[in-house]
């Protein structure tokens with residue numbers, strides 16, 4: 001039986017991680033502790049969990065500010081909280097940034113993942129050198145490791161890896177390390193490869209929030225290439241429910257694909273989003289459509305991703321619960337209702353947590 005009691009969530013101040021922590025605290029049958037380990041890169045935001053901190057801080061929720069590449073720090077966290085489970089979200093996650101500067105992706109996604117894996121292996125050793133059996137390391141990955149599809153076919157868990165951007169290459173490498181630790185050392189590892197997530201708290205550099213905010217501000221809507229690249233879209237809550245199922249029931253050493261069975265050309269997604277935002281802010285959808293601007297395509301832009309998620313459906317009983325229109329409506333609603341969150345990002349105020357916190361500590 002897995003303990004699932006003292007759960008280290010890496011990258012919990014980011015988009016999916018903060019939604020995951022929120023999801024766990026909303027579960028009536030979850031009574032464990034969550035230790036959120038996050039370096040607060042540009043994508044990490046303490047405001048994402050301020051209500052959780054107020055409700056559960058110091059009792060069932062703990063924040064540890066630091067880098068997953070920092071071995072002594074990671075080891076201290078494992079020891080201090082008697083960590084029995086890791087859910088590893090922390091990553092450099094934006095493809096465009098990886099094209100501009102791959103180094104941070106190698107450091108965090110490859111070296112950082114290895115550091116977490118090896119720290120877990122050392123922390124979970126019994127005195128006779130065998131490994132604890134009630135522990136789990138769940139590694140979060142992406143469908144992008146599988147490469148690009150033409151008009152037909154789907155990625156299955158058996159599709160050979162063919163990463164094509166520095167981001168997906170770094171994620172592929174981390175996946176290989178995670179499974180290597182299972183095969184070599186017997187570390188109980190599970191892995192999931194999901195499609196594009198969308199929902200509240202997503203940093204506004206990613207397609208859905210970027211477009212919503214540009215529409216609200218009357219700015220142009222930049223679309224790469226011909227707009228016909230296809231992605232599968234998954235509401236973040238459905239993703240997190242799948243992750244939890246894997247943690248509870250997934251087989252060690254196994255990979256699970258998680259997708260929304262919901263493929264959209266970027267341009268068609270944008271038209272749908274425009275209709276929803278226009279309705280919400282009482283604007284003319286055609287006027288917003290006129291602001292669409294096709295820009296030079298992303299280097300090496302993969303054409304199509306599509307996921308076959310029958311394994312997690314059949315083996316673990318997961319299914320998507322939020323349809324795309326409803327998910328987009330909820331997302332638009334959230335961004336319209338959370339102006340201060342957006343303003344803090346625009347002004348950079350959200351990044352002052354470190355400065356404020358450390359100066360308060362040094363005054364004490």
Ligand SMILES: NC(=O)c1ccc[n+]([C@@H]2O[C@H](COP(=O)([O-])OP(=O)(O)OC[C@H]3O[C@@H](n4cnc5c(N)ncnc54)[C@H](O)[C@@H]3O)[C@@H](O)[C@H]2O)c1
Pocket residue numbers: 010011012013014015016017037038039040041042043044045066067068069088089090091092093094108112140141142143171194195196197198203
């Ligand atoms: N967002 C998606 O659509 C999507 C799709 C597939 C897979 N994924 C994967 O899911 C995970 C989470 O993605 P996200 O969109 O929430 O990312 P995000 O960029 O919103 O958040 C990443 C978090 O990791 C933290 N972080 C970055 N470097 C760190 C380091 N060295 N040490 C500790 N913390 C660090 C950041 O501060 C941030 O809080 C990533 O592993 C990503 O590859 C995301």
